[in-house]
Amino acid sequence: MSAPVISVSGLGKRYFLSHQRRADTLRDSLARRFRRLLGQAAPGGGDTEEFWALRDVSFDVHQGDVVGIIGRNGAGKSTLLKILSRITEPTTGTVRLRGRIASLLEVGTGFHPELSGRENIYLNGAILGMSRAEIARKFDEIVAFAEVERFLDTQVKHYSSGMYVRLAFAVAAHLEPEILIVDEVLAVGDAAFQKKCLGKMQAVSRTEGRTVLFVSHNLPSIRELCRSAVLLAGGRVQAAGPCPRVLEIYQHGLAHSVATSVPPPPAELLDRAYATGLLVENLAGHACSDFPVGTPWRARVRFHVSRAQRRFGVALGLRSADGTAVQTVWHPPADLAPGDYEVIFTQDRVVLEAGTYTVIIGLSEDDRNLQQFDAARIDCSGENAVGYYPGTAGLGLVLNSMATSLQRL
Amino acid sequence: MEKPAPPELVLAAGRASRHYWADLWRYRELLGFLAWRDIKVRYKQTVLGVLWALIQPAITLAVFTFIFGKLAGMPAGNVPYPLLVLCGLLPWQLFSAAFTNASGSLVANTHLISKVYFPRLIVPLSSIAVALIDFLVVFILLGGMCAWWQFVPDWRVLFLPLFILLTLVIALGTGLWLTALTVQYRDFRFVVPFLLQVGLFLSPVGFSSTNLPSWRALYSFNPMVGAIDGFRWCLLRGEPALDPVNLGVSLAMAGLLLLSGLWYFRRTERTFADII
Numbered sequence: 001m002s003a004p005v006i007s008v009s010g011l012g013k014r015y016f017l018s019h020q021r022r023a024d025t026l027r028d029s030l031a032r033r034f035r036r037l038l039g040q041a042a043p044g045g046g047d048t049e050e051f052w053a054l055r056d057v058s059f060d061v062h063q064g065d066v067v068g069i070i071g072r073n074g075a076g077k078s079t080l081l082k083i084l085s086r087i088t089e090p091t092t093g094t095v096r097l098r099g100r101i102a103s104l105l106e107v108g109t110g111f112h113p114e115l116s117g118r119e120n121i122y123l124n125g126a127i128l129g130m131s132r133a134e135i136a137r138k139f140d141e142i143v144a145f146a147e148v149e150r151f152l153d154t155q156v157k158h159y160s161s162g163m164y165v166r167l168a169f170a171v172a173a174h175l176e177p178e179i180l181i182v183d184e185v186l187a188v189g190d191a192a193f194q195k196k197c198l199g200k201m202q203a204v205s206r207t208e209g210r211t212v213l214f215v216s217h218n219l220p221s222i223r224e225l226c227r228s229a230v231l232l233a234g235g236r237v238q239a240a241g242p243c244p245r246v247l248e249i250y251q252h253g254l255a256h257s258v259a260t261s262v263p264p265p266p267a268e269l270l271d272r273a274y275a276t277g278l279l280v281e282n283l284a285g286h287a288c289s290d291f292p293v294g295t296p297w298r299a300r301v302r303f304h305v306s307r308a309q310r311r312f313g314v315a316l317g318l319r320s321a322d323g324t325a326v327q328t329v330w331h332p333p334a335d336l337a338p339g340d341y342e343v344i345f346t347q348d349r350v351v352l353e354a355g356t357y358t359v360i361i362g363l364s365e366d367d368r369n370l371q372q373f374d375a376a377r378i379d380c381s382g383e384n385a386v387g388y389y390p391g392t393a394g395l396g397l398v399l400n401s402m403a404t405s406l407q408r409l
Numbered sequence: 410m411e412k413p414a415p416p417e418l419v420l421a422a423g424r425a426s427r428h429y430w431a432d433l434w435r436y437r438e439l440l441g442f443l444a445w446r447d448i449k450v451r452y453k454q455t456v457l458g459v460l461w462a463l464i465q466p467a468i469t470l471a472v473f474t475f476i477f478g479k480l481a482g483m484p485a486g487n488v489p490y491p492l493l494v495l496c497g498l499l500p501w502q503l504f505s506a507a508f509t510n511a512s513g514s515l516v517a518n519t520h521l522i523s524k525v526y527f528p529r530l531i532v533p534l535s536s537i538a539v540a541l542i543d544f545l546v547v548f549i550l551l552g553g554m555c556a557w558w559q560f561v562p563d564w565r566v567l568f569l570p571l572f573i574l575l576t577l578v579i580a581l582g583t584g585l586w587l588t589a590l591t592v593q594y595r596d597f598r599f600v601v602p603f604l605l606q607v608g609l610f611l612s613p614v615g616f617s618s619t620n621l622p623s624w625r626a627l628y629s630f631n632p633m634v635g636a637i638d639g640f641r642w643c644l645l646r647g648e649p650a651l652d653p654v655n656l657g658v659s660l661a662m663a664g665l666l667l668l669s670g671l672w673y674f675r676r677t678e679r680t681f682a683d684i685i
Contacts, residue, residue: 087525092422095420097417112446112450114450123445127527
């Protein structure tokens with residue numbers, strides 16, 4: 001195999017966190033220097049704290065690879081991209097890059113609201129590293145992709161946010177670097193446009209042989225787009241390799257690390273009613289948060305009522321990893337006397353597609369919200385699915401919720 | 410496609426400077442685009458538009474002529490007093506606009522600096538272009554006044570570009586210091602208008618520097634003295650005469666400012682994205 005296009009070895013990035021004050025001011029700096037002159041240590045040695053956003057990160061990427069970079073918030077993904085895009089320097093280690101690199105850390109970097117769409121295409125193109133001739137050559141293609149022909153000479157500040165995003169992505173999509181770095185930009189725009197963007201990224205990598213690094217929280221699009229993946233956790237590489245295996249490890253980690261959590265009741269609810277606990281379990285009664293697609297499960301929500309409640313309601317919601325509200329279920333409102341209660345929600349009628357979901361619990365009295373919080377994360381996995389499960393990309397979130405019949409005519 | 414064997418780029422601590430000047434050249438189109446953006450946006454949604462570039466110097470000119478020419482009765486040699494003032498005002502306005510723009514440029518472009526790589530020097534450089542446009546507009550005022558007094562500059566006007574360059578070098582040198590310092594210490598945002606105010610009093614804008622003959626060499630440590638004297642020498646037919654020692658002091662100061670400004674900017678540049 002040829003030499004890797006990106007070769008990262010022993011990469012580390014250290015930041016100094018300064019507590020309590022964010023922006024450094026001249027006065028602090030002078031005061032510190034003055035104290036040092038007098039031979040005194042800075043007050044409260046723990047004033048600044050070392051923090052390694054990345055530590056010992058090494059991996060290689062080959063020509064034409066599409067690599068997903070995944071990890072939870074704060075895992076170091078953005079720092080890694082910033083170093084690869086040369087925005088900031090590493091503290092230790094080296095990166096070797098072979099080829100022209102372009103990075104897209106944000107859609108529409110440098111767009112100016114007072115300029116027209118046409119002018120912004122040129123400006124943004126130049127900022128992303130295209131030459132004037134290159135932009136002129138691709139201009140029509142960009143405009144067609146963004147579907148903004150009619151508004152080309154309108155100031156961008158009058159654009160709808162959808163148009164703005166389309167135009168911005170269109171410019172970026174027509175970059176021709178050998179290495180493209182993309183951060184979470186597909187999380188914008190409507191579904192149809194997102195699909196178009198994914199298609200474009202696929203085309204860029206498959207037919208044109210470019211190398212793409214892609215960061216996203218949207219696991220389905222990572223699964224669809226990437227052949228391999230790097231999983232970061234706490235600034236280190238936790239796993240790297242073929243995409244499905246790394247995703248598996250990631251989702252496993254998500255499901256196991258996050259137990260159910262019920263926040264302490266806010267003071268104003270102490271003498272009214274508040275949630276005290278949540279259990280997610282399979283129908284055999286074992287606590288569990290990882291279910292094969294199609295297996296029933298249930299959630300038991302416990303709460304305490306301090307003062308008689310009128311029309312007291314408990315609701316459970318499920319949200320998918322990309323933020324879509326998937327399901328909302330509520331127990332019919334009831335008048336409750338003081339005491340401890342439990343509501344059981346059983347998922348046995350709806351089959352959800354494989355993925356990670358957040359369980360949201362809400363309490364209400366007389367249609368007014370009392371409490372609402374993210375209470376747990378559950379993971380539906382495609383392995384050991386109950387019944388027939390095709391497991392291909394692009395399935396709906398809700399599976400088999402309609403009756404079907406087959407007959408010979 | 411275009412380049413058969415892409416060069417290898419190595420990123421490591423302290424290596425950023427390797428390709429800096431080559432990159433600066435490679436990104437020259439971006440410099441043009443950023444300048445073009447600033448110029449384009451400058452007078453949007455204003456009624457008088459570019460006239461604003463004329464109004465301010467015209468009023469300053471009237472005030473200075475009245476105070477220094479009429480009230481203080483300072484001598485102007487063989488030239489009409491307003492012309493003397495305008496020839497001082499031209500470089501001063503250029504300097505103050507370029508310096509102000511450059512000083513605020515990095516913080517104003519935070520969104521670019523934290524999201525895209527390019528040699529950061531492009532930001533203050535491009536911000537100076539807007540000042541040049543306003544400067545050219547004021548030249549129209551000068552043309553009008555020369556026609557009014559039927560005053561025609563001689564061959565010395567050919568040297569004017571050198572003194573425009575000198576003014577820009579001073580503005581860039583000071584601007585680089587201030588913009589890099591402002592990234593870390595926002596205090597310096599308050600220093601800029603103050604410096605300009607003091608600088609205006611310390612520069613021979615409303616009067617000729619020949620009014621203080623014994624101090625002139627010391628005075629020239631303010632490099633703008635050299636620039637303003639140079640402008641007058643070019644535009645007012647060699648009056649006042651240029652003193653090589655004084656001019657040398659001003660040139661040396663300007664050079665020192667630029668080199669030290671570049672040094673400080675380059676030294677702090679690699680951390681801009683982390684602290685801005």
